[in-house]
Amino acid sequence: MKVGVYLGDYQPTEGGAFTFQDEAVTALARLAGESAHEFVLIGRGAAGLEKLAGPKVAVMAVGRAPFWEAATMRLARSFSGLRRGKWLRSHLERTARAAGVQFLWFTTPRAVDIDLPYLAIVYDLQHRLQPWFPEVNEYGAWFSRESPYSRILPRAARIITGTQAGQKEIELFYGVPENRMRRLPHPTPRFALDAKPSDRAVLAKYNLPERFLFYPAQFWAHKNHANLLLGLARLREAHGVELPLVMVGADYGNRDYVESMARELNLPVAFPGFVSQEELVALYQHAYALAYMTLFGPENLPPLEAMALGCPVVASRVDGADEQLGDAALLVDPLSPEAIAAGIWRLHSEAGLREDLIARGKKRAARWTVDDFVRGVFGILDEFEPYRRTWR
Template sequence: MKVGFFFNDPSPHSGGVFTYQQDIFRSFLELAAESHHEFHVICEHDKQEDFSALPGRPPNVHISALAAPEPPLTPRRRVVRFLRRVSGTGKRTFTKEKGPLISRPAAVLAGNQIEFTWSIGHYEHEAFDVPYITTVFDLQHRLQPWFPEVSQGGLWDIREEFFSRYVRRAAYVITGTEEGRREIKNFYRVPAKRIRVLPLPTPSFCFDPPETGNASRLQALGITGRYLYYPAQFWAHKNHANLLHALRLINDGETEPFQLALVGSDHGNIDHVRSLARTLGVDQQVLFLGFVTREDLTALYQGAFALTYASLFGPDNLPPLEAFALGCPVITSNYDGAHEQLEDAALFVDALAPESIAAAVRQLLQNPDLRQQMIEKGHIRARKWTATDYVREIFSILDEFEMVRRCWQ
């Protein structure tokens, strides 16, 4: 088949989405020659030269750019585009070709006779007549609609429109866990056989970390002793608030208090977190490190006493996998899907109960053997599923659908 591969090249500041998509794309380029399909990487017009110059691009991988957006935008379309960008659901822009108004993706698919498409993120398009794979990371607007990042300013309606349109009509929907499959089936009535579970792969950068220089990196970041670590952008659902309450309990009576290293970009909630840290009297122990380099990120994992992953959203998450691979014990919230994703390699807590988080930290503190066992289990879990495994499963799905697609021209 001729397969269109939508790759929207996210910013590093998007966090886990960037890590995941870059890893899948890199593995795709490495493995594409194993497949008999013809791939067209579909990118924005201004990215065509960058993609075309990729070293080692296999002969069955071509670069097909979308047409340049057509200015000017009407005020209404400018508002719609802004809201979609803020919500992370992609963007719609249109171009005229011989009269009718058609979408840029539809035009590039038709021009290259694409028979099937795959996107590794929430890439929105209007080319419904071409069968496609779409990916669902979470449906938290349905499960926890009270969080502002999935509800306020019309975001609930935008997310619902997106999933209703793209999930229901997809040939295959990819999700990371059986919990994710159940949610997609229950909320959008997609038949189970069209939902495929491909776990989030452990990021490849974690398997080959730098061997030296961590001490100086940590010192430069303000680390002065033992610390807990939480890489998470400052959304409300990341639950920094209850983690700060836990930190106060953990350090109560300790002669050597734990620091808490927080890494991530602000999405409107950091002022609240800073204010709460001052109110609780733990602001001197909390490091707000913002966006850090991958080298610093790795050093923080490797030096931490534990990852305290307090997020309330599931059904799967990347930071625990990164921690596993880099030898950092994991304490995690018991989000839906957590046990399935992380198996027995983590300590699970009620992240809305600060005393539960504090008890898990004390458990590792009082039992060094348990902490070492968690590190060893984490290493095993981290290597169970990689981006290579993920891409090969996608190729198997393409092979399967090829038998269907040959039924029409």
């Protein structure tokens, strides 16, 4: 098959989504010779993608359709009788078909309504499970998440999800049968697996202590910074242990609240802001532990990054965490400050536990890489190809 690989905007500002896409398409370009299929990388812009072109990988830029065209198409395609007009196909689909694309792989959950068979991916459905958080509820956020999923998932040829927990959520909310879903765990980022030891310059730059807990997360409410702070206050009260905390990440409206709580609790917390990947690696490598207390699942990248970089992990026991992290992390109830304190205290007081978690974490992080993920996609394409060859 000729397979289109849709990347959307493909910009570093997309954060973790960009990291995944960038590593996936780089691996695809390197491994394409192992597959019987041809590939076309399709992005809003081709900048940065040209270097990946090769004998079995082409690159194509697809611009945005004019607003009036996109709006008209979206409205008209809501009525089944009008979908028969080829002119109502999206700009992406028309461009892809013109290039001979027979199947589309969406590398982002922000899929486009098309009639070509396609492979979708789901990171999380937390807007369905926990719709009260501002970032998935306010200003139309719930509808902007729900609308593409409700249109795309029921019609997908195959859907990638990383865990059994994620698969059950897709079945529950969108009625997709199990035989159309494939479990491919989120791969450990290559930058973490390949990182060299770093010096302590980042500690001096941000005036950080030698020993600290680390929490890299954007400042959204669901990242649960508040209960982590309460847990550290409880640790101090119950055991007389005060561990400094370093919180990095971009502010999406909740940082002022978190900073004010840290001041009220009189906790030693540093807020370096958004840091580069190089600095992120150094912070992982020099941290006493990762304290990752998100309320969203079923998969999260930072625990895998930390494990690859030799940083022990205390993480939230959210649905899917057991599948993703196994026995390589201490899992705690993220809504209980007492449980958070107990987990960190155990790491602090139990002889050999920290070293044991580091060793287990490195093994866990190395067991599933981006190459494994891409080869898993090759398998999905091979499996679907006999269906696709039944029409032109």
